[in-house]
Structures are given as C-alpha cells and as structure tokens.
Amino acid sequence: xxxxxxxxxxIFLFVVAIVSMTGALSHAQTNTSKNAVPKAAATPxxxxxxxxxxxxxxxxxxxxxxxxxxxxxxxxxxxxxTIEVFEDFQCPACRNFYETSLKQVIDxxxxxxxxYLIHRDFPLDMHPYSHQAARLANAAADxxxxxxxxxxxxxxxxxxxxxxxxxxxxxxxxxxxxxxKILDYQAAHINDINASIERDRAMGAQRNVSQTPSIxxxxxxxxxALPGGGVDYKLLKQYLDYLLRQ
Amino acid sequence: xxxxxxxxxxxxxxxxWPRVLLAVGRIALGLIFLFAAYSKLYxxxxxHMRDYHFFFAMAIDSYKMLPLSIVEWMxxxxxWFELLLGVLLIAGAGLRWVGSITxxxxxxxxxxxxxxxxxxxxxNCGCFGNNxxxxxxxxxxxxxxxVLALAVTIGAFLIKRRRVTVxx
Numbered sequence: 235x236x237x238x239x240x241x242x243x244x245i246f247l248f249v250v251a252i253v254s255m256t257g258a259l260s261h262a263q264t265n266t267s268k269n270a271v272p273k274a275a276a277t278p279x280x281x282x283x284x285x286x287x288x289x290x291x292x293x294x295x296x297x298x299x300x301x302x303x304x305x306x307x308x309x310x311x312x313x314x315x316t317i318e319v320f321e322d323f324q325c326p327a328c329r330n331f332y333e334t335s336l337k338q339v340i341d342x343x344x345x346x347x348x349x350y351l352i353h354r355d356f357p358l359d360m361h362p363y364s365h366q367a368a369r370l371a372n373a374a375a376d377x378x379x380x381x382x383x384x385x386x387x388x389x390x391x392x393x394x395x396x397x398x399x400x401x402x403x404x405x406x407x408x409x410x411x412x413x414x415k416i417l418d419y420q421a422a423h424i425n426d427i428n429a430s431i432e433r434d435r436a437m438g439a440q441r442n443v444s445q446t447p448s449i450x451x452x453x454x455x456x457x458x459a460l461p462g463g464g465v466d467y468k469l470l471k472q473y474l475d476y477l478l479r480q
Numbered sequence: 481x482x483x484x485x486x487x488x489x490x491x492x493x494x495x496x497w498p499r500v501l502l503a504v505g506r507i508a509l510g511l512i513f514l515f516a517a518y519s520k521l522y523x524x525x526x527x528h529m530r531d532y533h534f535f536f537a538m539a540i541d542s543y544k545m546l547p548l549s550i551v552e553w554m555x556x557x558x559x560w561f562e563l564l565l566g567v568l569l570i571a572g573a574g575l576r577w578v579g580s581i582t583x584x585x586x587x588x589x590x591x592x593x594x595x596x597x598x599x600x601x602x603x604n605c606g607c608f609g610n611n612x613x614x615x616x617x618x619x620x621x622x623x624x625x626x627v628l629a630l631a632v633t634i635g636a637f638l639i640k641r642r643r644v645t646v647x648x
Contacts, residue, residue, distance in 0.1 A: 327602060444613060445602055458524055461539040461610045463603045468548055469541055473534040 305375040306353040309344035315477055320354045320438045320448040323368060323387045324361035324395050328447045331464035332388040338467045340381075343474055353384065355434040356446050365431070367400050372427045373420035374404070382407055383416070453477040502635040503572065509582065509628050510569030517563035519609040532559065539606030543592050544599075561585075569632070576640060579633030586626040593619050 304311075317339070321328045336351070343349035355372070357364035367387050374383035383404055387394070390403035405413045420427060438448065441459070449460040451473070460470075521532050528535065537555035541548065565585070568578045589607070596603060596614055605614040607622065 442611070456526075458535070459611060461535065461542060461604045461606065462613070463542055463601075465538045466541050466548070469534065469538050469551075473531070473538075476531060476534065 306355075306372070306380050307350060308340060308381055309350045310347045311350055313344075313347050313350040314453060315343070315348060315474060316350045316352065316452040318352045318354055318450040318452070320356040320434070320441075320443045320446055320450075322356055322358045322361055322364045322446040323371065323384075324364040324391065325358065325446045326391070327445075327464050329388045329391045331447045331449075332384075335465060335467040335470055339470065339474075342471070348478060349474065353380070354438060355431045356438045356443060356448070357431065357435070358446060361395075363394060363398050363400055366398075367394070368431050369420055369424070369427050370400060370404060370416060372430055373416050373423065374408075376423070377412075377416060377419055379408060379412065379416065451477070454480065498635070499639065502575075502632065502639065505628055505632045505635065506569045506572060506575060506579070509625065509632055510566045510571075512625060513562045513566030513569060513582070516608055517559045517566060520559040520562075523609050523611075535610050536606065539604055539610055542601065542603040542606070543596050544601065545592060545595070575636040576633065579629060579636050583626060583629040583633050586622060586629050590619065590622050590626055593622060 319331075319336070321332075339349060340351065344351050353371075355368045357368045371380060371383050371387060374380055386404045386407040387400070390406065394400045394403040401413065401417065404416070408416070441448075441450070443462075445462045447464055448462045449465060451458050451460060460473075520536050521528060523535070533552070533555040536559065537551050540546070540554055540558075541551045546554070565578060565582050568574060569582065593605065593614060597616075597619065601614070603614050604610060605612045605618045607618060612618065
C-alpha cells in the first residue's frame, strides 16, 4: 500500500499556519492604526452661499451657539443615557437607521426623558450633497428647527439625493417664511456653520469613526461604541432598557 | 531471519516533524480562536461579561440573515464556544472532531461574510471585536484560517489513520 503523504500535509500545514498568523497580525495592526480619519473637508465648494453682513433679524438667538450640543440634540440633558450619532444626511444606512430605529428611540426614550440624543455631523466626501444638507440642518438647528429639518432630510433622501434639490425637500415641511429664515441664517453664519461641522468631524475622527451611522452610548459616565452601520430597534431597546435597569 | 515486522520498521516509524507542524497549526488556530473570544468579551478598555451579548447581537444582526431570537441566542453562546474550541485546539483533545467543527464554523462565517459583501452591506465583521469593518482583507484572513483549520483536521485524520495502520 502506498504510504500516506503525511510529510506533504505537514509542509502544507506549516505554510498555511504562517499565512494565517500573518493575516491575524495584520488584522491587529489594522485595528490599532484604524484611524482612517476622514480628512477634514475643505469648505465644500460650489453650492456654498457667500457670507454676508448679518441683518439684525438674522442675528444668532441669544441661546444659539452654532453646532453646540444643545442645538443639534433632542431631549433632556439630565437624561440617564446619552446617545451620540455620527451621521451623514445622504447616507442610505443613516436614513435606514433613522427611519427604523431612531424615530422609535425619540418617541419611546427621548420624549419621556430617558435618553438625550445628539446628532453629530459626519458628512462623507463620497456623497455630493451631504455637506450642503449638513449646513442647512445646522442653520435650522440654531433656529430651533433641527428635528423638523432632520426628519425632512431623511424622509426625502431619495429625492434630493437624486436631484440635489435639498431646499425643496426641507421646504415641504416648513413654512416659506421659515425656509427663507433658514437660508438667510445659513448665508449670514456660513463660517460658523462650517466650523461647527468640522468640529463634529474632528470629534468623529478622534473616536476613529470610519462609517456612518456610528453610534455612541454614554451611561453612568461610561461611553460605549455600538457596531457601526446602524442597529435594529429591538436590540437597541434591549440595551437601553438594560442600562436603565442598572 | 528478519520477520515482517522487522522489515517494516524503518519505513513505519513515524517522523516527528509532521506532528510538530500539526501542533504548531492547531496551537496557532487555538490562539486565534481564544483571541476572537477575548475580543468579544473585552473591549472599550473593560470586560463586558454581563452585557457583551448586546453588542455582539447587534453585530450578528447587521448581516441580516437570522431572526432576532436566534441572533440573541448566538450572541450569548458564540464567544464561549470559540473559547472552548480554542482551549481544545491548544490542548489537542479530540483534534479530528474539534478540527472538523472549527472548519465548519469558519465555513459558515465566510459564507455569511461573502453574502454580506455581495449584497453590499456596509457592516462590521464582528470577528474580532465590534469595530472591524467587513472587507476583502477580513474575507481573505478568515479564508486563510479556514485553510489552516482544514489542514489541521486532515492532518489529524491522517496521523490517526497512520497510527491505526501501523498498529494493525
């Protein structure tokens, strides 16, 4: 009987072990150097409105600090849980997460004061209208309209992503006067707004955000990153309920 | 006069180095499985013995393959199962069957990852912790682990077969 090729198997094993170990090591390397930090975008271009002198009616509300936590947040600051979501308004996964999970989180946890929900801008360069949408959302935030505009942007993402008519999408949910106010405010405070977006992006980069949505949950002073790309509401609910029981 | 057993002795004496390589292969695979289990239980700078399953369930669910009840069950069990496989591989206990189970498990993982990649899902791998994006590199790495697991399994079967042949 022909002898078994154990020696060949041995050589094969050895080679494969080396390949696998190299793979595992390169994985570890990837994880530690995972600061694939999105480069802070230069103020995006052609659609940017020119900065103008601020008329008195467009001055920032006394409480408004562009891009402050309060302006782009929902709920009570004293809530036991804080959720931060790094989002891109043009990202389909963000839309999906907003429509299937966040809306329910807002209704069931933010409104009753259990969760403080903060939006962080993380517009990706791969999406041509993300920055423009983020600027409008920030302007609306300073005018106390963030929740409405965020909803309008995600609800109508398909439309404005295809044709770039973001203002139309927002105009369908706010009055004409309010829309004009948002546009004028954006024009008057464009530098502050861009700086605010960049602050959020820098914060995301610091936390190694590499995809949207990226979700961070803080409870009892401890912040945990949830798996990126969105989370099913039922699983998120289970986790939030667990944190609230602690 | 030489007996038949005398004649066969030089060729049937098992060489040491295939066994050494098999040991290297199974220990490497075992360590990788231990690391996979560890990374699911320890992350964000702390142990998560009581809440690891929430995070892992979210990672499994992102593959959009299984109903939530099974996802939750898998999330609780899988890290401990990986830990057990890692320990058994390192110990070399029941190597043929442990190797087979490990290969089957890796095959399932790779199938799920390939499906997610084909569907264009932008998700995390969930292989070694919660924040590793699924991509070509993760697929290649897990495929090389599968090859290693198959090699360990085949090696274990062959050595056992040879031992049986020699003793008979």
